[in-house]
Amino acid sequence: DAGVTQSPTHLIKTRGQHVTLRCSPISGHKSVSWYQQVLGQGPQFIFQYYEKEERGRGNFPDRFSARQFPNYSSELNVNALLLGDSALYLCASSLATGYGYTFGSGTRLTVV
Amino acid sequence: GDSVTQMEGPVTLSEEAFLTINCTYTATGYPSLFWYVQYPGEGLQLLLKATKADDKGSNKGFEATYRKETTSFHLEKGSVQVSDSAVYFCALSDQAGGTSYGKLTFGQGTILTVHP
Numbered sequence: 001d002a003g004v005t006q007s008p009t010h011l012i013k014t015r016g017q018h019v020t021l022r023c024s025p026i027s028g029h030k031s032v033s034w035y036q037q038v039l040g041q042g043p044q045f046i047f048q049y050y051e052k053e054e055r056g057r058g059n060f061p062d063r064f065s066a067r068q069f070p071n072y073s074s075e076l077n078v079n080a081l082l083l084g085d086s087a088l089y090l091c092a093s094s095l096a097t098g099y100g101y102t103f104g105s106g107t108r109l110t111v112v
Numbered sequence: 113g114d115s116v117t118q119m120e121g122p123v124t125l126s127e128e129a130f131l132t133i134n135c136t137y138t139a140t141g142y143p144s145l146f147w148y149v150q151y152p153g154e155g156l157q158l159l160l161k162a163t164k165a166d167d168k169g170s171n172k173g174f175e176a177t178y179r180k181e182t183t184s185f186h187l188e189k190g191s192v193q194v195s196d197s198a199v200y201f202c203a204l205s206d207q208a209g210g211t212s213y214g215k216l217t218f219g220q221g222t223i224l225t226v227h228p
Contacts, residue, residue, distance in 0.1 A: 042218030056215050105155040
């Protein structure tokens with residue numbers, strides 16, 4: 001079975017641009033969460049979606065948004081990019097909220 | 113709010129040495145506790161977990177025991193290998209239900225380097 005897949009694996013954006021990151025959960029998993037991992041730190045929670053509804057939001061500005069589609073895949077959108085948004089963005093899926101999480105390999109975003 | 117504190121790193125050991133990475137947590141309720149490992153350039157892999165007090169999680173020679181009285185979940189391995197070199201993250205998950213939804217709160221990570 002395929003694991004959690006994220007695309008793209010790497011990308012470089014300019015300050016002020018927007019970016020869309022994509023995540024496909026493990027088949028059968030209905031919950032998707034997004035985390036931001038700045039170099040040298042632990043991942044920070046951004047969003048959690050379950051059954052296409054937002055179930056949790058971390059302490060991130062409104063420039064960050066996400067959605068989950070009927071097939072349970074998800075997008076993370078970041079507008080008006082700042083240099084500080086440079087990080088590894090991780091997606092995790094689970095059967096339901098509160099169950100164990102499986103992480104993807106992440107998208108490395110560099111803002112210049 | 114919930115928080116996780118890991119011992120300062122990096123940790124450098126020789127092969128076959130004993131490993132301990134300390135982890136303490138602050139949480140309301142009864143969280144589940146996890147250790148994740150991250151190899152260079154990769155995402156996080158679940159190493160082990162414990163869901164209630166006194167539970168011992170174990171995997172690949174690594175062990176950790178959920179100690180509610182000391183709010184700790186220290187990671188141990190009796191004999192490390194070069195291939196264990198990675199970053200280790202302690203994490204907790206609040207229990208889903210009510211206003212909780214099981215998000216993960218991570219520590220800052222501990223870099224482990226094992227030399228032959």
